Amino acid sequence: MNSNILSLDKISKKYGEKTVLKPLTLDIASGECITVFGPNGAGKSTLLKLLSQQTKPSSGAILYKGSKIKDLKEAYRAKLGVISHQPFLYEGLSAFENLQFYASLYGVDNPARRASELLTRVEMNKRMHDPVRTYSRGMLQRTSIARALLQNPEIIFLDEPYTGLDRHASHVLTGILKEQIEQKTTILLVTHDLSLGYSLASRLLIMSKGEMAYWGEKTVADSDFEGFYLSMVDNG
Amino acid sequence: MLKSKLFFVIDVLAIVMIPVALWFAFFYAPLELRMGAIQKIFYFHVASAWVGFAALFVTFVCSIIFLIKRNHFSDDLAAASAGIGLLFCTVVLMTGPLWARPTWGVWWTWDPRLTTTLILWFIYAGYVFLRKFIDDPDKRGKYCAVLGIIGFFDVPIVFLSIRFWRTIHPNVVQSGGGGLHPDMRTAMFVALGAFTLLYISLANKRVRLAKLEREYYTAE
Amino acid sequence: MAKNNILKDTIAIIRKDVMLEFHTREVISSMLVFALLVVVVFSFIFEPGEHEQQRIAGGVYWMALVFSGLLGLGKSMLSETSGGNLEALLLTPTSRNAIFLGKVFSNLIFMFALQAVMLPLFVILYEVNLLSDPMMLAVIAATTYGFVLLGTLFSLIASRTRTREIMLPLLLLPVLVPILLAAIQATNAMVAMSPLEDYIKWIRLIVVFDIIFTAISLVVFDPVVEE
Numbered sequence: 001m002n003s004n005i006l007s008l009d010k011i012s013k014k015y016g017e018k019t020v021l022k023p024l025t026l027d028i029a030s031g032e033c034i035t036v037f038g039p040n041g042a043g044k045s046t047l048l049k050l051l052s053q054q055t056k057p058s059s060g061a062i063l064y065k066g067s068k069i070k071d072l073k074e075a076y077r078a079k080l081g082v083i084s085h086q087p088f089l090y091e092g093l094s095a096f097e098n099l100q101f102y103a104s105l106y107g108v109d110n111p112a113r114r115a116s117e118l119l120t121r122v123e124m125n126k127r128m129h130d131p132v133r134t135y136s137r138g139m140l141q142r143t144s145i146a147r148a149l150l151q152n153p154e155i156i157f158l159d160e161p162y163t164g165l166d167r168h169a170s171h172v173l174t175g176i177l178k179e180q181i182e183q184k185t186t187i188l189l190v191t192h193d194l195s196l197g198y199s200l201a202s203r204l205l206i207m208s209k210g211e212m213a214y215w216g217e218k219t220v221a222d223s224d225f226e227g228f229y230l231s232m233v234d235n236g
Numbered sequence: 237m238l239k240s241k242l243f244f245v246i247d248v249l250a251i252v253m254i255p256v257a258l259w260f261a262f263f264y265a266p267l268e269l270r271m272g273a274i275q276k277i278f279y280f281h282v283a284s285a286w287v288g289f290a291a292l293f294v295t296f297v298c299s300i301i302f303l304i305k306r307n308h309f310s311d312d313l314a315a316a317s318a319g320i321g322l323l324f325c326t327v328v329l330m331t332g333p334l335w336a337r338p339t340w341g342v343w344w345t346w347d348p349r350l351t352t353t354l355i356l357w358f359i360y361a362g363y364v365f366l367r368k369f370i371d372d373p374d375k376r377g378k379y380c381a382v383l384g385i386i387g388f389f390d391v392p393i394v395f396l397s398i399r400f401w402r403t404i405h406p407n408v409v410q411s412g413g414g415g416l417h418p419d420m421r422t423a424m425f426v427a428l429g430a431f432t433l434l435y436i437s438l439a440n441k442r443v444r445l446a447k448l449e450r451e452y453y454t455a456e
Numbered sequence: 457m458a459k460n461n462i463l464k465d466t467i468a469i470i471r472k473d474v475m476l477e478f479h480t481r482e483v484i485s486s487m488l489v490f491a492l493l494v495v496v497v498f499s500f501i502f503e504p505g506e507h508e509q510q511r512i513a514g515g516v517y518w519m520a521l522v523f524s525g526l527l528g529l530g531k532s533m534l535s536e537t538s539g540g541n542l543e544a545l546l547l548t549p550t551s552r553n554a555i556f557l558g559k560v561f562s563n564l565i566f567m568f569a570l571q572a573v574m575l576p577l578f579v580i581l582y583e584v585n586l587l588s589d590p591m592m593l594a595v596i597a598a599t600t601y602g603f604v605l606l607g608t609l610f611s612l613i614a615s616r617t618r619t620r621e622i623m624l625p626l627l628l629l630p631v632l633v634p635i636l637l638a639a640i641q642a643t644n645a646m647v648a649m650s651p652l653e654d655y656i657k658w659i660r661l662i663v664v665f666d667i668i669f670t671a672i673s674l675v676v677f678d679p680v681v682e683e
Contacts, residue, residue, distance in 0.1 A: 015374060018454050052547060056682070074549040082547050086540030090472070092480040101472045105465055105548040131479065147544075303679050358630035365626060369617040379613045382676045383627060386606070389672060390631045393665055397634035400657055401641065 004065075005030040005155065005186050006051065011060035013046050020046045022210045023060060031184035033177075035197040038207035039233055044190045047207070048157050051188065052082050078106065081153030083161045087144045091133040095124055095143040098132060099150060106151035118146040122172050138166035145173055155186045162193050174200075198225045206232045243440050250437040253430035257283075257423075265423035277335050279424050283431035284327040285353060291321030291435065292356065292388055295363075299384035302377050308450065309443070311377035314384055315367060316442035320435055322360035328353050348398040355394045359387040373450070462557070465550045469558025474565060476535060483531050487570050491524035495574075495581060513584040514643030518599070518636055520574070525567055525603055526625050532563055533611040542612075546681060556608065556677040563604040571596060589646040591659070598662040599639040602669065606631055609673050612680060638662045 006028040013021040021043040028034060036044050049055045051062060053069060053076065062069045069076045082088075089098045096115050103111035119128045122142040132140065141164075148156065158177075162170055177200060180187060191197040198204070199222060206214035206229060213232045220228045261279040268275035298314035301307070332350055333343040344350070363383050370376040416424075477483055498516045502509045509516075536542040536559070545555050579585055586592055607628055614623035638658040645655035 015372065054543065054546065054682075074551065077547060078549040080547065082544075084540065084543075086543065088540050088544035090476055090535060090541055091539060092476045092482075092535070093472070097472075097475060101468060102544070102548065104468045105545070105550045107549070303676070355630050355633050362623075362627045362630060366613070366617065366623065369619050369623060371618075375616060378679050379616070382609070382613065382680055385676060386609075386631060386669070386672060389668055390634070393634040393661070393668070397637045397661055400661070401637060 003029050007063040009061045011050055011057040014058040020210055024212055026215055030186055032202045033181050033187040033200055034203050034205055035201035036190045036205045042207040043210040044207055045159055048159050052080055052157050079154040081148035081156040083145055083148045084159040085163050087140050089132045092131055094131055095119055095128045099147055102147055103150045108151055118149055122146045138169040141165050141169045142172055158189045160190055194226055208233045246433055247437045250433040253433055257427040257430035260423040260426040265420045266417055271339055274338050277331050279427040281331040283427040284324045286428055287431045287435045288321050288324035288328055291317045295384040296388035299381035302381045312443045312446040316439045318360050318363045320438050322364055325353055325357040348395050351398045352395040356391055462551055462554045465554035466558045470562045473562030483528050484566055484569050487524040487528040488573055490527055491520045491574050494520035494523050509582055510584050513582050513647055514640045517578055518640050528566055529607040529611040530624055533615045537615045552678045552681055553674055560604055560608045563608055567600045567604055584647055592646055595639055595642045598666055599635050602635045602666045605669055605673055635662050635665050
């Protein structure tokens with residue numbers, strides 16, 4: 001029980017009368033990389049929103065190391081890094097200024113040093129003082145990856161981070177994810193990229209129609225996963 | 237079952253009471269000497285104003301309940317009440333000039349009560365538009381609740397500010413009847429009762445309609 | 457990790473907004489040009505050489521400010537909603553109140569910067585010295601604060617509707633009636649050189665409005681931003 005960093009206790013979400021997530025219970029151990037698969041509308045993004053406290057569950061509770069995140073609030077949010085398909089950056093500011101601003105909100109010591117350190121890590125050091133609006137899509141994504149790592153998060157949520165990424169950015173992202181997995185950061189990755197998601201995962205969550213269709217270890221060979229996934233989604 | 241019976245009784249009472257209020261206004265209450273027959277509009281003008289402002293209070297209370305509890309009923313009732321409030325404010329704003337023209341010689345005056353009703357009308361209109369332009373029911377409820385709460389605190393300040401500015405409205409109730417004939421007072425309270433019943437009956441129908449609509453759109 | 461506090465985070469958000477404005481120069485410059493345009497167009501109401509304009513100078517000044525302020529508020533909220541920055545702000549450990557106050561005070565700074573340029577120009581164009589009475593500064597400060605306070609709250613609400621440009625004035629203007637009326641009356645009284653006791657009630661009204669709605673805004677902002 002103690003090794004579980006996150007526990008979902010029968011959480012569900014309704015918008016109005018429409019149920020987007022049926023009661024879901026599962027435990028995530030510290031240092032795991034969970035990949036979440038599922039067709040559109042399966043409730044994946046809702047799950048991440050609930051976990052990142054962007055929305056409240058209609059029922060049930062989420063526990064972080066045994067305490068309800070509802071009570072932890074700020075202390076819990078400080079542990080999270082979130083990468084979404086939105087850049088989370090101010091267009092008129094430079095990458096450096098953006099990161100410096102967010103670092104100060106996360107209470108990072110010496111925000112300027114941390115910002116340039118991470119921008120170098122994502123290979124943005126040459127352009128980091130130009131306004132974000134002049135960046136290509138790939139550069140934007142690399143900057144937003146750096147942004148999510150500012151406070152050295154204990155848990156990282158990624159919501160379809162590979163959508164629209166160029167080769168360079170996607171290479172940088174995979175490199176960073178592998179690095180974070182080695183550092184025992186807990187990762188929840190929502191993706192449509194079956195082979196990449198499968199290879200990174202320590203455990204899998206497959207969702208369909210707001211319900212868990214499969215939850216557990218990798219049981220099939222990489223090459224057979226697509227068939228396995230499709231059978232799960234159809235049955236679910 | 238009991239609830240639907242109760243509302244059926246209220247519906248019937250509202251239908252009966254409106255003609256009764258008309259009878260009281262036109263046959264029971266004496267003719268006002270100075271203003272003449274036009275004064276008869278007063279009973280419905282005041283009753284509409286009462287409902288128009290009371291509806292804001294209902295919206296306000298329901299808005300607070302919605303922000304705390306997030307239940308559909310409070311949002312539905314807040315919305316129903318604001319919609320009916322808009323309707324009755326419109327009645328006030330139409331009957332007011334009809335009365336003001338022969339009495340004060342102008343269609344409109346910037347007097348505190350009239351102007352406050354006009355501002356309240358704008359707040360209700362904003363509320364109704366806001367509901368129309370947000371699709372997500374949860375967000376819609378939340379934002380409208382905020383407007384309902386702010387509007388409720390704003391209206392007394394509006395009234396105060398306009399009173400600082402100017403006033404010529406007759407003070408009917410505040411000065412202990414203010415020379416109003418006892419029979420006129422009776423007729424006024426009958427009209428108030430009739431319009432309150434009408435408000436409850438309409439609000440109940442709108443809440444039920446909102447519930448049916450939601451069930452229809454969320455049915456699988 | 458350093459502790460978060462409301463003051464530090466509020467300042468960080470203000471600093472970010474001022475920096476953003478310094479780089480792009482979009483909000484204040486467009487507000488200023490629009491405010492001047494309103495002032496000029498309003499002046500066509502009067503016959504040249506008449507002194508009528510002194511009597512309603514307060515009204516023109518505040519209308520110009522409100523209309524250009526509506527533009528500025530919309531634009532300032534746009535920088536938060538585009539690119540998902542508001543979402544990102546909510547994900548940080550920052551308190552919701554720091555986010556709200558940060559936005560209110562950066563909007564306040566923009567409105568003060570606008571008025572620093574507009575006031576002298578207004579004096580030239582209307583031959584009315586609005587600052588002849590030092591109490592005018594109190595009226596400007598309290599009214600502008602009340603305007604941006606509810607303006608920030610409603611611009612956030614309006615930004616999430618399908619028709620954000622029209623929703624902001626539709627929601628905001630009726631609610632602002634008391635302080636706009638008060639500000640105009642107080643300004644006119646000062647232009648007419650009336651003594652303080654003639655218009656102190658208006659200043660009190662604005663202050664009461666500010667206090668009531670500061671409290672309400674801080675309470676309701678949390679449910680407004682939460683998805």
